[in-house]
Amino acid sequence: MNDEIQMKIQAWVDGELSTKEAAVMAAYVATHPEAKATADSLRALHGAMAGSEVVRLVPETREFYFSTIQRGIELRHEDAQMPAAVTLWREWCRQWLVPAGGLAMLIAAILTVGPEWEGSTVNIPAPKHNRPAPAPAAITEAPTASAENEAGPEKINVSSLQLNGGANPTAPQIPQDDLRNAPSIENPDR
Amino acid sequence: MSRLDPKTAIDDVLVRSAQNGNTGPYEELVFRHRDKIYARAFSMLRNEDEAMDISQEAWIKGWQRLKQFKRDASFTTWMTRIVINLCLDFLRKKQRQQTDSLQQMEEDSGSVERRMPMVIINPTAGMEREELLAEIDRGMAKLSYEHRTVLIMHEYEGLEYKEIAKAMHCSIGTVMSRLFYARRRLASLLTALNKSKRS
Numbered sequence: 001m002n003d004e005i006q007m008k009i010q011a012w013v014d015g016e017l018s019t020k021e022a023a024v025m026a027a028y029v030a031t032h033p034e035a036k037a038t039a040d041s042l043r044a045l046h047g048a049m050a051g052s053e054v055v056r057l058v059p060e061t062r063e064f065y066f067s068t069i070q071r072g073i074e075l076r077h078e079d080a081q082m083p084a085a086v087t088l089w090r091e092w093c094r095q096w097l098v099p100a101g102g103l104a105m106l107i108a109a110i111l112t113v114g115p116e117w118e119g120s121t122v123n124i125p126a127p128k129h130n131r132p133a134p135a136p137a138a139i140t141e142a143p144t145a146s147a148e149n150e151a152g153p154e155k156i157n158v159s160s161l162q163l164n165g166g167a168n169p170t171a172p173q174i175p176q177d178d179l180r181n182a183p184s185i186e187n188p189d190r
Numbered sequence: 191m192s193r194l195d196p197k198t199a200i201d202d203v204l205v206r207s208a209q210n211g212n213t214g215p216y217e218e219l220v221f222r223h224r225d226k227i228y229a230r231a232f233s234m235l236r237n238e239d240e241a242m243d244i245s246q247e248a249w250i251k252g253w254q255r256l257k258q259f260k261r262d263a264s265f266t267t268w269m270t271r272i273v274i275n276l277c278l279d280f281l282r283k284k285q286r287q288q289t290d291s292l293q294q295m296e297e298d299s300g301s302v303e304r305r306m307p308m309v310i311i312n313p314t315a316g317m318e319r320e321e322l323l324a325e326i327d328r329g330m331a332k333l334s335y336e337h338r339t340v341l342i343m344h345e346y347e348g349l350e351y352k353e354i355a356k357a358m359h360c361s362i363g364t365v366m367s368r369l370f371y372a373r374r375r376l377a378s379l380l381t382a383l384n385k386s387k388r389s
Contacts, residue, residue, distance in 0.1 A: 003370070006370065007366050007367065007370045010366065010369065010370050010373070011351075011366060014344070014351070014369075016350065016351050041377065042373065045373055045376065045377055046345065048322060048326065048380075049326060049341070049345040049346075050345070052322065052323050052326045052327075053229065053233065053323075053327075053346055054229075054233075054323055054324070054327045055225070055229065056225065056228060056229040056232050056233075057225050057228075058224050058225055058228045058242070058245070059238065059242070060242070062221050062224075065220070065224060065246070066217050066220055066221070068246050069220060069246050069249045069250055069253075070213065070217075072246065072247070072250040073213070073250055073253050073254075076250065076254060
């Protein structure tokens, strides 16, 4: 006898089968001793469990037990009594203020960083002194850069910059004297 | 109209008065039925502190929903449904937080019970009533919460399969299966205890 049949017997014992199904099951149990034993076992357990629940008493005094309940009721009541305007304001903030704040931060970030990222061109302020713009030792200008510098010395085309010792041998080298005179990062007074 | 005396008034009168917002009669209802509600929470949770918290939460919920109580069942039946639902929610959350052990998973699917003997004629034969109550209580504590819950709802609360299925958010087939394996496991535990006491 498989579990499925035993579960049907259980449903029959529990009174969960329709009248028609119950009649079929009653006939089956009457003719199958194993099915009858299962039904008897289920009835025995059901009988043993009837009223078997152990009595348990609340391990607190009436006053203390109810005071916690009363406090809970009052707290929930206060929440429920919160003015509708406050609730609406909270909801409005959640719906609009948070996304708007995020958008404002994004715009501020674009305005701050954005101009320096126009295409591949980086704006570097012109030097205040008459010396040639100090450049890191590792950077040289491509030939086209000189023409562009004549038109507007403030702009340096990043794409036209190459690392010193790169593949373009025609790129003009910055004189070593200028590099020596360039202000040191570690010692700006130099 | 005579003044209500909470101590002598019947539940129905206290409920009606509490539905009008009077906490005095509600306190009397709590006092009358707190042990039953606490016992139900304890039988499901098997933990004193958790049972205490959940039973008090049930009374708070009961107050909040009191106007929805139509008095088509007794007040204690209605309150018992509330505490059972709270226990189920609590146990579901707790189970989600815990990493399931292999044994737990096997118990839920009934694979442990499948290996048990098919028919146990009378697992409680020869036991004294008090001894039987204690052994059933001990046996219930060893069941998984799903198995324990279906047994409590069916055997103690007298709920039908469909009502249990609704409360436990599962199918009637699952209820049948859980009930069957829960009974088999409990019968097996009781038989083992009975045998060990006799020998």
